[in-house]
Amino acid sequence: MSMSDAVSTGALLMIGLIFLVLLMQYLRLREIWHLLLGNQMAARWARIREMENRELRSALRAEKAHVEQLQRKLEIVLAMVPVA
Template sequence: MNEWIAVGALGLIGVILLVLLLQYMRLREIWQGLSRCREALRWARIWESENQELKRSLRAEQKRCEQLEEALNNVQASQV
């Protein structure tokens, strides 16, 4: 009788270990997904920052181009 109880306890411990292993694998998968999500978010912030900087530079260049065109028109008007 004691042997059956010991075998049953070992079987139960085996099942518990299997469930814990499955839970560990699932949690590891979730953690890796979160890690990838954080990495993607980090890159999205970097790209957004670069995009804003490029937009500021473009507006500055457009303003400079307008000023140069205005100066060119003034020079051409004064020559006429």
């Protein structure tokens, strides 16, 4: 084996090693990318649920106020009815 063959073989091994490292980095970055996309989707759903919760709490407050108003009206009507 001549010197140029040894250099060529060493360069080929280095290229193979660099390719292997790049492949490992690519796979890791792809995994991180998928995690990031999953987190984005989870954050989006969390925002949607939070908006729905706010709307439901607001509707519940309105319903409670309406029930209180109806109870006050009922008390007034009952006070107006003579007791026999």
